[in-house]
Amino acid sequence: MNVNQQPHMASPYGQPQPGYQGYPQSGYGGQQVPGGYPAQFAPYNGPASAYQPGPPQGVRGPPTSGAPPVSAAQAYSQFGQGEVQNGPPAMGPPPQRSPVSQPYSQGAMNLTGPQPQYNQQFGAPPTSMQQMTTQMAGMQVGSTVPSPAGPGYAPPTISQAPVSAAYTPSDPSSYAPTPTVPSQPPPAERVPQSTPSQPYYGAPAQQPFPTAAPPFSAPGPAQAPAPPLASQQSFPQGPPPSQPPFSSAPPQAPPTASYGGPLPPVQAPHPRAPPPTSQPSAFPGGPPPTSTPSQYPGPPMPQQSPVSQPSPFHSGPPPLPTTAGGFPPQGGAPPRPLHPGMQGPPLASQGPLMSQANHVAPPQPGMLPGQPTAGMAGPPPPQQPGMQGYPPQQNGAFGQVRGPQPGYAGQYPGQQNYGAAPPAQAPAPSAPKRLDPDSIPSPIQVIEDDKANKGSEPFVTGVRGQAPPLVTTNFQVKDQGNASPRFIRCTSYNMPCTSDMAKQSQVPLAAVIKPLATLPPDEIPPYIVDHGEGGPIRCNRCKAYMCPYMQFIEGGRRFQCGFCSCVTEVPPHYFQHLDHTGKRVDCCDRPELSMGSYEFMATVDYCKNNKIPQPPAFIFLIDVSYNAVKNGMVRMVCQELKTLLDYLPRENPDVQSNIRVGFVTYNKVLHFYNVKASLAQPQMMVVSDVADMFVPLLDGFLVNVSESRVVIESLLDQIPDMFADTRETETVFGPVIQAGLEALKAADCAGKLFVFHSSLPIAEAPGKLKNREDKKLVGTDKEKSLFQPQISFYANLAKECVTQGCCVDLFLFPNQYVDVATLGVVPTSTGGSVYKYTYFQAQSDQERFLNDLRKDVQKPMGFDAVMRVRTSTGIRATDFFGSFYMSNTTDVELAGLDCDKTVTVEFRHDDKLSEETGALMQCAVLYTSCTGQRRLRIHNMAVNCCAQLADLYRNCETDTIINYFAKYAYRSILNNPTKNVRDSLVNQCAQILACYRKNCASPSSAGQLILPECMKLLPVYLNCVLKSDVLHPGADVSLDDRAYLRQLVSAMDVTESHVFFYPRLLPVHKLDVESDALPVAIRDSEERLSKGGVYLLETGLNLFLWVGANAQQELLQNIFGTPAFSQIDPSMTSLPVLENPYSKRLREIIESFRMQRSRYMKLMVVKQEDKLELIFKHFLVEDKNNSGGASYVDFLCHMHKEIRQLLS
C-alpha cells in the first residue's frame, strides 16, 4: 500500500514563509565594512587567560539537590505569549521586551526586523556607458621585487542556599515540550523482525499511515508579526538616575514553589513520569498534562491505527531497574575511541556487551544455527516467532513481510560490493521475505507529523532543553533567552550528566552553529548593545559575555557567572537594582539579560593592533586563458560585474557601499589594472614573474566603485575583447591568491577574493599542480590521498590569508580534472566557498552561475572573524567542523563568515553535569561588519542534563545528529580508508540504538527492532550518508566531484544537509492551483512514482522534474505547452512561461525552492525511460543504487542485525 502518496490535505511543506526567501536575493542592504588590520588579535578575549576548563574556583557550590535559586523559578513561567509590559516585572507579568523600550544602540544595524530591501535588478547595464575605444596602455612590469539557561534558567546556584523546590529542571515533565512526546516512557518504534511466519501482522490492514492525514490546514506561522519596533530607539545607558543606588531588596526565595521538589531518585519502571501537574500554568512551555500512561509509546498521532493491540511492552520504560545500568560503567575506558574514531577496531573497550561491536567480520554469536555469518543474504532469522505479534504502529510497523529481499549481497560493511547488485551468488532460492517499506519508519510521515504538531505555534526559546521543530517545518521563533534554532541546533537537548552515560549511549553531543544566519522577515535580527567605552561586560575569569545566565547578587553589585561561577563586580555604569525575585529591574529592556542572541559593539581593544579597521575590499581575479574565454565565462563575468558592483554589501541601502574593489586577470601571468578615477582609461600592468608575487601598483588598484565607475566599466568592457584570441591554455593559481592577499595587505584591510578559474594550474609557479587523478585508488586504502591536497603550499597560503582576513571564494569552470581537493584548501580554510560548473556552457549554465555569483557578492557577511564557544563547567567544546582555520584548540578563525556558513561543535564531558543547572554554551563571534564596525555576536544556549538514558533518547534531534555524522565522516576520510569510516558510522549508530534497546525499551523478542521515537529515522538517514557520493561513489562520480561535495557538506547547516541527504520529492501533478499549500512530499523511492505523474525533486544542489510516460496530456500541455510526451525537450533548463494557473504555480514553486537554498539549482527535465533518468534515480535514496548502496529496507535489516549482535 502506498499510503504515503495519499493526496492528503496539502501541507505547507517547506513552503517559504511569507516573504522569507531563505536568503533574500535582493534586499540585502549589505553592510559596509571597513576592514583591515594587520595581524593578530591580541585583545580579543581580554587579558585574562583564556578558557580554563578546570573546575571553577569555587563560588558555585556543588549542585545541590534543592531547587535553583529564586529567579530561576520565576523567569520562564512568566513568559506569557507575549504581552508586552514595561516597568519592573511584577510577580507574574510577562517580561517580554517592550517594543518601545529598546535600549540598544542605534547602531548601523537595522533594528526593525526585516532587512532593508532595495530593489535589485540585474537588468541591462546602463546604456550610457561610455565606449572606450582606446587601447589600454600596456606596460610590462618586470620581476622587480617591491616592496555563553535562559534567563532564570539554570542560573548558577548562588551562594545563598536555594530554596527548595522552586523548579526542578531535571524533572522530565518540565521540558517535555510537545504533545508529541507523551511524557511517559520514552517512545519507541518497534520493528517486528521480518520473518516469513508472521501471520498476525502481515495483514494488509496494517497501513502504517492511515490515509487521514492530520488536517494541517493553516499551519504556517500565521503568528502575529513581531512587535512593531520603533526603529530608532535610543536608550540611556547606565542605571536610571531615579533609582536609589542600593536597594535593600536582595533576591529572596520565591514564595511559592511550583511543584515537584527535587526529583526523586531513579524510580524503577516509570522514572520519568511527570508529577501530576496540578498547576500546569506554571510552565507555559507546557508540560503535557498527560497523566494517563499511554500504552503507546509513539507519538499520539491524530490518526492512530486502531488495528494495533498495544502491547504492554510498548510503553515500557525500563521495567527492569537492574538492566538500567546494564552496561557496566566503563572503568578506565579510553575516552575517545568510543566515538566514531577511526583508530582501530571501534569500541573494543566497551563493556562485555559491546564486544561484538566490530561488525566487520566476526561471527555472529547471536545468530541461530544455520544462519550464515558472512552474508546478509537473507533477512535475519526469525528468533521467536511467537513473540512478534506486535501489531505495527502506524508509524513504525515494521513487520510486514513481502517479496524477496533484493540482493543485499556481501557482508555489509566489509565489502566493496556492499549491497551491490544482486550477484548471482546465493540468490536466495525461495525468496526470503522482505520488510514492507510501508511498515518501516517513513521520513515523510515524521516530517508531516512535526508540521502538524509544531508548525502552528511559535517556537519560544525560553524553555530550557526544548527541542525545536524539525528543519522541514515552518515555524516562527521567539527569542526568550536561548538562541533560535536558526542559529544553533543541538544533537540532543538533554545532555547526559556523566561521561560514562555519554559513552554508553554513543549519542554525539554537538551543536550546529550558524552565527550570522539570515532570519525571516517576521523575526527580529539580533539587537546591538553598546556597553560603552569599557566594552562588553564579561566574567572576570572565563570571559564569558554578559548574558541571561549571569546571576546578579548582592543587590545587583556583583554577578556570578553561569559558566564558571566566578563572581564579578558590576561596573558602576552598568549597575541596576534587583527586583524581589533577584532579577535586575531592567532585565527585560536589555537583550543581553533576556535574549539568546544579540550583538555587542566591540571597542578598539577588540581590533587588530588596536586600530579601527579599514573598509574591506573585494578583489575579482579572472582567468583569461583559452578555456575560460572560449566557454564564455570571461565575457559573462565582466558583463555581470558592471551591474553587480552596485550591489555590494552595505547596511543602509541609501548609502554607497564603502567596500573597495580591484581587478586582476591572469593565465600564466597576472595583469593588474589601475582603475583610478582620474584616469581616462584603465591601465594594465603585467607581472610575469609569478615566483614572488607582488602588487605592482598601490594607488588605483583598490578603488571606490562610485568614484571610478567609468574607468571600471571601460575595463570590464575591454577585458573580453583583449583576450578573445588568446591561445594561452596554461594557468597559475597560487600566485593569483597571493596577489589578492598582497593587495589586501598593502591596503591594510580584510576582504574577499572572487577567483574565477578554469583549469589545473600546471604553469610553472608556486602552487603548481600535476594531474594525479587516479580512479584506481577508489576503494583502496590509498583512497584517502585523493581527498588530501597534493602539496602543502595551499595550506600555508591559507594560513597567511586567515591572518590577513582574506577570504577566498572560488568559482570553477573545469572541463577536466582540476584537483578540487587541492584548489579548495584556501577557500575552505578561510570561510570561503567553492562553486563548480563542470563543462560550463554559457547558454545552459549562465543562469545558475550568475545567480550564484549575485548571491555570493551580496551576501551579508562578516570579515576577519574569530569565534569561541564557552561552556559551563562539566563540558567543553573539543572538536570543530566547518570552513575555517584554527591555530589553537579553542579559537575558530574565519577570514570571512557569511550568512550560510555553519560551524559544528562537538562537546565532551570533563566533569559531571547537574540536572538542575543544565549545560550552558555561549558562542561569541568577533567580526567586522561591512560598515566597518567591530562587533561581537553572541548566541547563548542552555540544554537540560539528564541522569537517565531514557531522557537522553527522548530529546534528540536526528537531523542534527546526521549533520554531525556526515561532517565527521567526511573529515575522517582524509585520514582513513573510506570503508573504515563507513563501518565506524554503522557501528556507532548500532551502539546508539542497542543502548536504547537495552536500557530504555521494554524487554521483548530480540527479533524486534525497537527504535527510539526521535531517532526512528536514524537508519534511513544514516544510509543516505553512507551511500552518498563521497563515501560510496558510483563509477561515474569524478574525484573532483567527491572532493567538492566533501568540502561543501563540511559547512552546511541542518536544513541543507537534510535535503542534501534525503531529497524532497514532490508529486506536482497533485498540485492544487487554488491553494498556497504544496502537495505532501513522497518518499524517495522509485516504487512511489506513478507513470502518470510528474514529480519535482530537489537536493539543494539539483532540481529535477521527472515526467512519467503516461502523464496526462492536459498536464503536459499545462506544463510544457505540448500534449505529447515525445515532444518534451529534455534539454530545457527552465519551463516555458505559459498562461495557465498550473504553469504559473509550478514555476512559483520552483522559484521558491531556489530561494530557500544558498545555491541556485538548475532545472533538469527527466523523461521516464530517458537516459538522464539514471541521474535522477541516483537521488531516490531509499532504493538500492547502482553503485552498490543498500536500499533502506536492506539497511534496516542490517542495522537490526548489528544491534542484535551488540545485545547478544
Ligand SMILES: [Zn+2]
Ligand atoms: Zn565565568
